[in-house]
Amino acid sequence: MPFQYLEYYNGTTGLSVGVNKVLFSEQTPFQKVEVYETDTWGNLMTIDGMVMLSEKDEFVYHEMIAHVACFSHPNPKRVLIIGGGDGGTAREVLKHPSVEHVDMVEIDEAVVRASKLHMPNVGDFSNPKLHVLYENGLTFVDDIPNKYDVIIIDGSDPVGPAVDLFKQEFYDKCYAALSENGVLTGQTESPWVPGYHESMQSVFGALKNAFDLSKMYLAFIPLYPTGMWSMAYASKGIDPLSSEVIERVQKGLASFGSSLKYYNKDIHTASFALPGFVREIIE
Amino acid sequence: MPFQYLEYYNGTTGLSVGVNKVLFSEQTPFQKVEVYETDTWGNLMTIDGMVMLSEKDEFVYHEMIAHVACFSHPNPKRVLIIGGGDGGTAREVLKHPSVEHVDMVEIDEAVVRASKLHMPNVGDFSNPKLHVLYENGLTFVDDIPNKYDVIIIDGSDPVGPAVDLFKQEFYDKCYAALSENGVLTGQTESPWVPGYHESMQSVFGALKNAFDLSKMYLAFIPLYPTGMWSMAYASKGIDPLSSEVIERVQKGLASFGSSLKYYNKDIHTASFALPGFVREIIE
Numbered sequence: 001m002p003f004q005y006l007e008y009y010n011g012t013t014g015l016s017v018g019v020n021k022v023l024f025s026e027q028t029p030f031q032k033v034e035v036y037e038t039d040t041w042g043n044l045m046t047i048d049g050m051v052m053l054s055e056k057d058e059f060v061y062h063e064m065i066a067h068v069a070c071f072s073h074p075n076p077k078r079v080l081i082i083g084g085g086d087g088g089t090a091r092e093v094l095k096h097p098s099v100e101h102v103d104m105v106e107i108d109e110a111v112v113r114a115s116k117l118h119m120p121n122v123g124d125f126s127n128p129k130l131h132v133l134y135e136n137g138l139t140f141v142d143d144i145p146n147k148y149d150v151i152i153i154d155g156s157d158p159v160g161p162a163v164d165l166f167k168q169e170f171y172d173k174c175y176a177a178l179s180e181n182g183v184l185t186g187q188t189e190s191p192w193v194p195g196y197h198e199s200m201q202s203v204f205g206a207l208k209n210a211f212d213l214s215k216m217y218l219a220f221i222p223l224y225p226t227g228m229w230s231m232a233y234a235s236k237g238i239d240p241l242s243s244e245v246i247e248r249v250q251k252g253l254a255s256f257g258s259s260l261k262y263y264n265k266d267i268h269t270a271s272f273a274l275p276g277f278v279r280e281i282i283e
Numbered sequence: 284m285p286f287q288y289l290e291y292y293n294g295t296t297g298l299s300v301g302v303n304k305v306l307f308s309e310q311t312p313f314q315k316v317e318v319y320e321t322d323t324w325g326n327l328m329t330i331d332g333m334v335m336l337s338e339k340d341e342f343v344y345h346e347m348i349a350h351v352a353c354f355s356h357p358n359p360k361r362v363l364i365i366g367g368g369d370g371g372t373a374r375e376v377l378k379h380p381s382v383e384h385v386d387m388v389e390i391d392e393a394v395v396r397a398s399k400l401h402m403p404n405v406g407d408f409s410n411p412k413l414h415v416l417y418e419n420g421l422t423f424v425d426d427i428p429n430k431y432d433v434i435i436i437d438g439s440d441p442v443g444p445a446v447d448l449f450k451q452e453f454y455d456k457c458y459a460a461l462s463e464n465g466v467l468t469g470q471t472e473s474p475w476v477p478g479y480h481e482s483m484q485s486v487f488g489a490l491k492n493a494f495d496l497s498k499m500y501l502a503f504i505p506l507y508p509t510g511m512w513s514m515a516y517a518s519k520g521i522d523p524l525s526s527e528v529i530e531r532v533q534k535g536l537a538s539f540g541s542s543l544k545y546y547n548k549d550i551h552t553a554s555f556a557l558p559g560f561v562r563e564i565i566e
Contacts, residue, residue, distance in 0.1 A: 004295070011323035012301020016289060040294035057475075060558070192340075192505045220503065220511040220558075222475045227510010228503040262558040270556030273549035275343070275503075276541075 005036060005044075007051060009225030010193045015051065017044065017223070023118045028110040031156070035118040041223065043118045045086060047111070047156050051223045055119055058088050061187070063263040064219040064271065065231055066092035069150045069185040070099070071249045071268065072233070072240045076149040077101065080177065082137035082165065084154035085111030087123020090130050093152070095256060102130045103148075105137045138164050144177035151178060153186030153232075166199045168206040171234075175210045183235045188216070191278040192226035200230065204282040207234040215240065216282060217271040219262070230278070231271075241272060288319060290333060292508030293476045298334065300327065300506070306401045311393040314439070318401040324506065326401050328369060330394070330439050334506045338402055341371050344470070346546040347502040347554065348514055349375035352433045352468040353382070354532045354551065355516070355523045359432040360384065363460065365420035365448065367437035368394030370406020373413050376435070378539060385413045386431075388420045421447050427460035434461060436469030436515075449482045451489040454517075458493045466518045471499070474561040475509035483513065487565040490517040498523065499565060500554040502545070513561070514554075524552060 002021075008014040017038050024035035024045075034046045042055025053061065066089050070076050077100045079093050085106035093102055106112055112132060115123050124130065133140070137155070151174050155162035164170055165186070174184055188203050189196035207214035211234035221229040233240055249265045285304075291297040300321050307318035307328075317329045325338025336344065349372050353359050360383045362376050368389035376385055389395055395415060398406050407413065416423070420438070434457050438445035447453055448469070457467055471486050472479035490497035494517035504512040516523055532548045 004297075006299060008299075012287070012299075012321070013323050014287075014299040016291075016295075016297040016299050018295020038295070040296050059560075192503075218503070220475075220501070220509075222509035222511065226503075226505035228505065258559075261560040264556075264559055266556035267558055270553035273547075273553030275545040275550055276547055277342075277544040 005046070007046070007049060010195070015223065015225070017041065024114045026110050026114070028108050030108045033108065033110045033114050035114050044223070045114060045119065050157055052156065053086055053088065053122070054223055055122065057222050058086070058122055060219050060221050060262045061229070062088035062092045063260055064217070065089055065152055065154060065185050065187060067260070067263045068217060068231070068233060068240060068268060068271070069152055069183045070096045071252055072235065072238050072245050073149050073181055073183045074238075074248065076183075078146065078148045078179075079103070079150045079152065080105065080148040081152045081154055082140070083107070083156065083162065084152065086115040086119060087112070087125055089152055089154045091122065091124040093150075094124055094127050094129060095259065096252070097255065100129060103133060104130060105133045105135050105140045107134070107136050109134045138170055141170070141173040141177045147179040147182070148177055149179050149182060151182070151184045153184065155187070157189065166202050168209060171203075171206040171210040175236075178236060181236060181238055183233070183238060184211070186232045188230045188232045190224060190226045190228055191230055191281055192228055197281050200281055203232055207232055211235060212237045213239060215272055216274060216278070218274065218278070219271060241269060288327075288329070290329070293478070298506065298508070300324065307397045309393050309397070311391050313391045316391065316393045316397050318397050327506070328397060328402065333440055335439065336369055336371065336405070337506055338405065340505050341369070341405055343502055343504050343545045344512070345371035345375045346543055347500070348372055348435055348437060348468050348470060350543070350546045351500060351514070351516060351523060351551060351554070352435055352466045353379045354535055355518065355521050355528050356432050356464055356466045357521075357531065361429065361431045361462075362386070362433045362435065363388065363431040364435045364437055365423070366390070366439065366445065367435065369398040369402060370395070370408055372435055372437045374405065374407040376433075377407055377410050377412060378542065379535070380538065383412060386416060387413060388416045388418050388423045390417070390419050392417045421453060424453070424456040424460045430462040430465070431460055432462050432465060434465070434467045436467065438470070440472065449485050451492060454486075454489040454493040458519075461519060464519060464521055466521060467494070467516070469515045471513045471515045473507060473509045473511055474513055474564055475511055480564050483564055486515055490515055494518060495520045496522060498555055499557060499561070501557065501561070502554060524555060
């Protein structure tokens with residue numbers, strides 16, 4: 001029976017999306033995972049009543065969280081994704097020819113199962129370079145013998161099992177788990193929602209403490225609260241806006257053909273421009 | 284009695300905002316103008332059931348439509364605003380010290396009245412440089428004896444009285460109404476909504492025909508459909524990304540103090556970076 005999905009995200013402000021039918025609904029040990037068939041956005045996955053992705057808009061989030069990191073690093077071979085169970089981030093990472101090994105550490109196997117069943121074009125799970133591990137990302141990074149070049153924090157919002165992904169201890173461990181030129185990116189909520197400012201300050205404060213360089217960047221994600229989404233970039237020194245990186249983006253993108261719909265050289269740089277009201281939140 | 288305002292903007296996708304009470308509701312000869320008191324966004328104005336602005340987020344739209352134009356022009360003295368009845372665009376234009384005369388041509392006096400009554404901080408209507416004319420913008424530009432340096436098209440969506448503001452004839456007249464270094468900006472809907480692509484193509488096609496240079500730029504507007512809003516820039520030759528303009532932005536902003544919350548030098552340039560899927564709509 002068709003109904004309107006409603007997600008309140010800022011006081012009494014919400015997103016409403018028409019749903020034709022519920023394709024997947026499971027209360028897992030961690031959270032409630034649901035997939036809806038919609039009129040406008042293809043199939044849409046929610047976790048605990050919050051939109052994670054739709055088939056029509058997922059390219060923005062996945063391109064922006066993956067390529068800003070993978071192009072900033074000069075030669076990413078080993079990549080760790082914390083969360084990312086839908087598979088979209090790994091799919092974008094695996095487009096980089098240098099990447100040899102991707103570990104995707106997803107706490108909840110139901111997310112992967114739902115994505116494979118109802119969003120078959122989002123993940124690239126048959127790729128032999130991709131290793132899916134059903135573990136807690138927080139403890140996974142405790143002691144990493146074989147370090148990573150890139151770590152991507154693709155967790156859900158800071159209210160469920162992902163809450164500790166927004167804290168200092170976790171970022172200290174990520175720093176230790178990264179190789180010499182290591183780069184990290186992660187999702188850090190909407191600057192328009194006052195209720196998320198504390199989490200954003202927590203992440204950016206922690207990154208500033210743990211890393212040599214950290215910055216915020218932005219992307220337009222229509223089904224996320226307010227449509228403005230922030231992401232974090234941190235590194236052991238590589239500046240994503242350096243001419244070296246920009247040249248790498250330009251050269252590297254030549255081999256990507258038309259597979260990207262959002263990320264490009266201009267967007268790479270432009271996404272780091274912050275409106276004054278956004279700067280104020282994290283400075 | 285509190286209720287949820289709901290605006291469907293893309294098939295069955297919509298924005299829902301909690302309303303405490305209706306402050307203004309009038310069916311004018313042109314459209315239905317309403318102002319709601321909300322929990323989260325201050326007072327919010329809608330026209331024909333579409334959000335025009337809220338007190339909390341209006342700064343984005345008004346800063347971006349005004350300053351990109353007024354900083355690109357080397358010395359804007361005379362400015363024409365078509366629409367803009369809430370007064371926010373004029374307020375931002377009037378922050379430029381060179382501006383001597385602003386004509387605001389609003390078809391519907393009820394918009395100005397509603398704004399003065401219920402959004403007193405949006406307009407700067409007592410400014411003696413501001414001249415409010417209740418006329419049809421479309422015919423106003425027919426024969427302009429005293430030309431304008433900047434024209435800003437601040438109309439509503441291409442479904443009501445603003446529909447002709449998206450057509451070739453209008454932009455030809457605007458070109459004729461502009462002085463030698465003339466610059467024009469205008470609002471051109473969300474790239475995420477397929478139903479608006481035809482209007483966007485119409486505007487950008489017309490601007491390409493009529494002007495020497497035209498470009499699209501983007502802003503994050505949380506209460507507009509999908510949160511991604513496009514704007515048009517066109518000129519008689521001035522490139523908004525030239526080093527001359529960027530230098531002017533930097534020098535000029537020094538006198539603005541902290542009055543701007545969105546627009547800055549980085550944002551000026553970054554807003555012209557377009558994702559591939561947006562470029563495809565207008566190319």
